[in-house]
Amino acid sequence: MASGSLVSFLNIPEDSHFSMQNLPYGVFRPTPEQQPRPGVAIGEYVLDLSALARAGLFHGPVLKGSDCFLQPSLNAFMAMGKPAWKEARGTIQKLLSVDEPALRDNAELQKSALLPMSQVQLMLPAVIGDYTDFFTSKYHTMNCGIIFRGPESPLPPNWLHLPVAYHGRASSVVISGTDLHRPRGQKRPVGKPTPGFGPSAKLDFELEMAMLVGPGNELGTSVSVDDAADHIFGLVLMNDWSARDIQAWEYQPLGPFLGKSFGTTVSPWIVTLEALQPFTCEAPVQDPPPLPYLTGKSCRTYDIPLEVALKPAGEDKSSVVCKSNFKHLYWTIEQQLAHHTINGCNLRPGDLLGSGTISGPEPESFGSLLELSWDGKNPLKLGNNISRTFVEDGDEVILTACCQGDGYKVGFGTCSGKILPAIS
Amino acid sequence: MASGSLVSFLNIPEDSHFSMQNLPYGVFRPTPEQQPRPGVAIGEYVLDLSALARAGLFHGPVLKGSDCFLQPSLNAFMAMGKPAWKEARGTIQKLLSVDEPALRDNAELQKSALLPMSQVQLMLPAVIGDYTDFFTSKYHTMNCGIIFRGPESPLPPNWLHLPVAYHGRASSVVISGTDLHRPRGQKRPVGKPTPGFGPSAKLDFELEMAMLVGPGNELGTSVSVDDAADHIFGLVLMNDWSARDIQAWEYQPLGPFLGKSFGTTVSPWIVTLEALQPFTCEAPVQDPPPLPYLTGKSCRTYDIPLEVALKPAGEDKSSVVCKSNFKHLYWTIEQQLAHHTINGCNLRPGDLLGSGTISGPEPESFGSLLELSWDGKNPLKLGNNISRTFVEDGDEVILTACCQGDGYKVGFGTCSGKILPAIS
Ligand SMILES: [Ca+2]
Numbered sequence: 001m002a003s004g005s006l007v008s009f010l011n012i013p014e015d016s017h018f019s020m021q022n023l024p025y026g027v028f029r030p031t032p033e034q035q036p037r038p039g040v041a042i043g044e045y046v047l048d049l050s051a052l053a054r055a056g057l058f059h060g061p062v063l064k065g066s067d068c069f070l071q072p073s074l075n076a077f078m079a080m081g082k083p084a085w086k087e088a089r090g091t092i093q094k095l096l097s098v099d100e101p102a103l104r105d106n107a108e109l110q111k112s113a114l115l116p117m118s119q120v121q122l123m124l125p126a127v128i129g130d131y132t133d134f135f136t137s138k139y140h141t142m143n144c145g146i147i148f149r150g151p152e153s154p155l156p157p158n159w160l161h162l163p164v165a166y167h168g169r170a171s172s173v174v175i176s177g178t179d180l181h182r183p184r185g186q187k188r189p190v191g192k193p194t195p196g197f198g199p200s201a202k203l204d205f206e207l208e209m210a211m212l213v214g215p216g217n218e219l220g221t222s223v224s225v226d227d228a229a230d231h232i233f234g235l236v237l238m239n240d241w242s243a244r245d246i247q248a249w250e251y252q253p254l255g256p257f258l259g260k261s262f263g264t265t266v267s268p269w270i271v272t273l274e275a276l277q278p279f280t281c282e283a284p285v286q287d288p289p290p291l292p293y294l295t296g297k298s299c300r301t302y303d304i305p306l307e308v309a310l311k312p313a314g315e316d317k318s319s320v321v322c323k324s325n326f327k328h329l330y331w332t333i334e335q336q337l338a339h340h341t342i343n344g345c346n347l348r349p350g351d352l353l354g355s356g357t358i359s360g361p362e363p364e365s366f367g368s369l370l371e372l373s374w375d376g377k378n379p380l381k382l383g384n385n386i387s388r389t390f391v392e393d394g395d396e397v398i399l400t401a402c403c404q405g406d407g408y409k410v411g412f413g414t415c416s417g418k419i420l421p422a423i424s
Numbered sequence: 425m426a427s428g429s430l431v432s433f434l435n436i437p438e439d440s441h442f443s444m445q446n447l448p449y450g451v452f453r454p455t456p457e458q459q460p461r462p463g464v465a466i467g468e469y470v471l472d473l474s475a476l477a478r479a480g481l482f483h484g485p486v487l488k489g490s491d492c493f494l495q496p497s498l499n500a501f502m503a504m505g506k507p508a509w510k511e512a513r514g515t516i517q518k519l520l521s522v523d524e525p526a527l528r529d530n531a532e533l534q535k536s537a538l539l540p541m542s543q544v545q546l547m548l549p550a551v552i553g554d555y556t557d558f559f560t561s562k563y564h565t566m567n568c569g570i571i572f573r574g575p576e577s578p579l580p581p582n583w584l585h586l587p588v589a590y591h592g593r594a595s596s597v598v599i600s601g602t603d604l605h606r607p608r609g610q611k612r613p614v615g616k617p618t619p620g621f622g623p624s625a626k627l628d629f630e631l632e633m634a635m636l637v638g639p640g641n642e643l644g645t646s647v648s649v650d651d652a653a654d655h656i657f658g659l660v661l662m663n664d665w666s667a668r669d670i671q672a673w674e675y676q677p678l679g680p681f682l683g684k685s686f687g688t689t690v691s692p693w694i695v696t697l698e699a700l701q702p703f704t705c706e707a708p709v710q711d712p713p714p715l716p717y718l719t720g721k722s723c724r725t726y727d728i729p730l731e732v733a734l735k736p737a738g739e740d741k742s743s744v745v746c747k748s749n750f751k752h753l754y755w756t757i758e759q760q761l762a763h764h765t766i767n768g769c770n771l772r773p774g775d776l777l778g779s780g781t782i783s784g785p786e787p788e789s790f791g792s793l794l795e796l797s798w799d800g801k802n803p804l805k806l807g808n809n810i811s812r813t814f815v816e817d818g819d820e821v822i823l824t825a826c827c828q829g830d831g832y833k834v835g836f837g838t839c840s841g842k843i844l845p846a847i848s
Pocket residue numbers: 133134206208240354356357
């Protein structure tokens with residue numbers, strides 16, 4: 001099936017993140033009573049893939065007869081791999097194009113399959129079996145090293161040799177728009193010999209992107225760096241909320257735990273690597289050169305401009321507090337995935353692999369308040385006489401990402417969350 | 425329903441781990457073609473709970489009409505909580521008792537519901553949404569501190585104030601009897617400036633027990649230490665396989681990752697807290713006293729003798745390398761669960777919470793080869809002129825645990841795994 005014209009019969013606003021070139025996948029339900037189902041974002045609509053599948057419109061060789069779009073999550077479609085993804089994209093692009101009558105001229109199908117995005121409930125797009133968080137921005141790593149451990153050798157000895165990562169908590173990954181309570185926990189104020197207990201006083205965001213795994217690998221096998229892209233379904237925005245005071249007290253020697261596990265917010269729309277293809281760019285030079293298992297034939301990444309805005313309670317407007325870019329990351333997503341499996345660890349479709357905080361070289365590109373306020377020493381001025389060192393109750397944090405193509409955008413929408421007061 | 429006589433119509437060998445007082449839950453399939461289903465271990469048999477449920481034998485107020493035993497995992501039963509667990513135990517104990525004709529005198533039902541354990545395939549008892557590993561033996565923590573960081577202050581500053589833990593990898597948790605390949609990875613030999621790559625040369629076991637979560641808690645809520653036991657379904661044995669060379673190089677600053685995620689083995693039978701009730705004992709005195717959220721009305725643990733045996737390839741007999749006890753742990757399982765949720769982190773039924781390596785005070789009670797061979801400096805003599813510093817290819821590691829009651833045992837069976845050579 002040819003992919004057809006990239007002009008849609010729908011009116012897609014020029015500044016929409018969800019162009020014909022994008023077609024990101026998500027899961028939604030039209031009403032709270034209905035079953036969750038896969039969909040694609042197009043302009044201001046959600047295209048219901050279960051409705052198209054029921055109408056028999058996926059009739060290519062790979063998807064014909066498949067129930068992957070009749071599932072309440074995208075895991076089955078993710079597991080099918082690139083041939084299925086390519087065929088689905090072609091079919092959807094054609095069905096939405098101005099030249100194709102099947103959906104354009106079928107008012108009844110449009111009514112059931114094209115729903116205003118503002119009226120549906122967006123949900124987690126996948127059942128996340130495991131969530132891993134990497135630590136792949138050199139700028140973020142060095143900033144954290146200086147803040148937590150001092151200016152001597154802020155980069156850990158292993159950092160330039162492997163993409164450092166830790167296991168995160170899968171149960172508390174939530175969809176954009178979910179309010180979260182400020183966590184309580186143990187923390188030890190500087191200079192005090194014993195810890196106290198209470199709501200976190202250093203609640204932070206972390207600007208991240210995360211990949212969702214497509215086909216997995218069997219336990220005991222590894223995915224090579226050159227094959228890794230075939231195992232990546234796409235990317236989302238992610239806010240790895242972090243309670244710095246809880247984290248600082250608990251994380252030695254086994255890493256972050258309760259300072260992170262109270263909630264991690266992801267954006268609803270998974271932008272595929274195919275949609276991101278026009279926005280590839282050279283990855284940073286890696287010196288020293290990595291070991292062979294981390295050395296691919298090419299070493300490319302994506303130019304994805306990122307922004308974080310903070311909207312205090314009661315304010316009409318949000319203030320941009322960070323402008324960064326995905327291309328600042330030192331390790332590529334292919335290297336991350338290859339490293340994750342080199343010991344035989346099995347990945348499963350739908351697994352979430354976060355990039356780590358995406359800080360760039362300039363102070364305004366730092367991807368967390370820890371860095372932006374330098375652990376609270378330099379409060380950020382937000383306008384309207386408001387300033388912030390860390391996140392306060394009622395604050396909403398909004399991440400966005402958008403690639404600018406030639407006359408179109410490939411965007412991620414937003415990843416937002418509001419912090420409610422701690423429960424006492 | 426009364427629980428009936430604790431004498432069964434079945435012949436239960438006196439040294440069986442699976443007495444009428446035990447009745448641990450697992451999941452099995454009679455043949456590889458059949459669906460997995462819940463069962464209970466009794467003597468040398470597995471009692472098929474789906475067969476009993478289909479025969480209408482769970483007719484108490486909680487379980488009547490429930491499909492919890494028609495599921496391929498125990499998660500639904502775990503989620504139902506103590507009233508369901510108590511009712512099921514009473515029903516099963518009665519059905520197996522010598523005084524009760526329903527199963528005793530029904531040859532056809534016996535044929536379908538009582539299967540020789542040696543002939544069925546035991547499987548993971550639950551879908552594990554998240555796996556957490558604690559670090560609650562003071563002896564293990566101090567041994568690791570001395571080996572990895574030197575004899576000065578081997579206990580991290582936070583250790584006596586909270587049960588330290590990290591997130592583990594859920595996808596690679598496997599059932600006892602699953603062979604695992606030796607992992608490959610990066611490691612940096614002592615004194616070398618740069619890392620190398622290859623199979624782990626310091627492959628180790630960790631003797632642990634793990635709880636499986638019953639009813640979970642909603643994101644944003646916490647479980648108090650006094651309520652925690654109601655959220656714990658039971659315990660299994662766990663071998664947290666660890667590649668010490670990979671771990672040592674990667675774990676700073678974010679904790680263990682590939683040094684652990686290649687495999688974690690659990691025993692198939694979940695022994696309930698009710699079955700363990702006769703084996704409670706005082707927990708160690710905690711000094712300094714923990715914060716109020718970790719201070720329960722009582723502070724009890726379980727006296728569970730533990731053993732690790734190693735069986736080299738080609739040898740007929742295994743050698744016991746460690747004798748320890750669950751009661752050596754400093755933090756109780758109730759404290760672990762309360763701490764895990766104090767920040768609002770949601771637990772789900774079937775979550776796996778490992779205790780950490782269970783080392784006792786005596787050298788022969790150390791729960792890992794890292795400690796037993798003191799990082800390879802003191803090879804263990806196994807007899808037959810065989811010695812070990814770490815696990816070698818072909819070695820099988822077998823964990824066992826068994827409580828001795830008055831004329832009966834409440835045991836965990838075994839948790840075993842064999843190491844195959846690395847894949848090249
Ligand atoms: Ca992070």
